[in-house]
Amino acid sequence: MIEVLNIEKSFGDNHVLKGISAQFEPGVTNLIIGGSGSGKTTLLKCMVGLHQPEKGKVLYNERNFTEMSMQERIPIRQEIGMLFQNSALFDSMTVEQNLMFPLDMFTNLKRSEKRKRANEVLERVNLEGKNKLFPAELSGGMKKRVGIARAIVMNPKYLFCDEPNSGLDPKTSLVIDGLIKEITEEYQITTVVVTHDMNSVMEIGQKILFLHQGQKWWEGSNKEITKTDNQELNDFVFASPLMEKLLK
Numbered sequence: 001m002i003e004v005l006n007i008e009k010s011f012g013d014n015h016v017l018k019g020i021s022a023q024f025e026p027g028v029t030n031l032i033i034g035g036s037g038s039g040k041t042t043l044l045k046c047m048v049g050l051h052q053p054e055k056g057k058v059l060y061n062e063r064n065f066t067e068m069s070m071q072e073r074i075p076i077r078q079e080i081g082m083l084f085q086n087s088a089l090f091d092s093m094t095v096e097q098n099l100m101f102p103l104d105m106f107t108n109l110k111r112s113e114k115r116k117r118a119n120e121v122l123e124r125v126n127l128e129g130k131n132k133l134f135p136a137e138l139s140g141g142m143k144k145r146v147g148i149a150r151a152i153v154m155n156p157k158y159l160f161c162d163e164p165n166s167g168l169d170p171k172t173s174l175v176i177d178g179l180i181k182e183i184t185e186e187y188q189i190t191t192v193v194v195t196h197d198m199n200s201v202m203e204i205g206q207k208i209l210f211l212h213q214g215q216k217w218w219e220g221s222n223k224e225i226t227k228t229d230n231q232e233l234n235d236f237v238f239a240s241p242l243m244e245k246l247l248k
């Protein structure tokens with residue numbers, strides 16, 4: 001489980017996160033949603049140590065990450081998988097080399113064992129046999145799947161996904177969402193997804209944290225989100241006329 005307690009973060013005069021507290025459970029997809037500029041990415045970056053909050057704590061299974069030095073954070077860092085918005089694959093490396101990169105960096109496995117592990121995760125994301133392709137030869141959806149495979153190659157306890165559906169068509173988005181949810185449940189990972197995609201919210205929003213102007217404004221599940229009378233949340237959920245037609 002990941003717990004954030006009273007997180008405060010400012011950039012100069014811009015007070016972005018105003019005392020956020022929340023718990024993210026293993027085995028469920030935890031979503032952070034909210035309008036543009038509400039602080040979603042800033043919160044995610046505070047959680048993984050890319051930003052240092054001025055106040056508050058981030059606990060990984062009760063280990064206080066925020067108070068650790070860079071050196072002390074390394075073991076936790078190795079338990080974290082990240083799926084970046086643009087997939088962030090190395091263009092000059094093949095799919096297999098991309099997958100083996102974290103294993104080369106952080107393990108002493110033999111080459112054959114690394115290749116075996118790369119093949120396992122490639123199979124898990126339904127891309128078996130694509131080892132020798134370069135990122136430029138993959139579609140956007142395939143790149144995301146390689147990104148997911150790389151994020152899970154080290155058997156992470158925690159998985160962070162920043163806008164996993166950006167740039168994907170609705171059908172491919174469903175495949176990516178489905179994969180994230182399946183992997184989360186199968187390996188009991190604590191998964192945190194930052195998104196403003198309402199399709200994802202309805203598909204995989206088992207636990208949802210809605211941020212508004214840097215505050216935790218609402219918390220609940222996709223089953224509850226359309227039934228709330230929270231004005232700001234309703235404005236977010238029903239911003240698209242299609243959602244209004246389908247759900248109201």
Ligand SMILES: Nc1ncnc2c1ncn2[C@@H]1O[C@H](COP(=O)(O)OP(=O)(O)OP(=O)(O)O)[C@@H](O)[C@H]1O
Pocket residue numbers: 011014016034035036037038039040041042043196
């Ligand atoms: N490195 C930074 N330096 C200064 N200001 C920043 C920095 N990162 C974010 N901000 C500011 O923090 C606020 C929240 O930004 P953040 O990216 O967390 O929002 P968001 O909810 O993820 O938005 P979006 O959905 O548009 O990505 C914005 O006002 C932004 O300008």
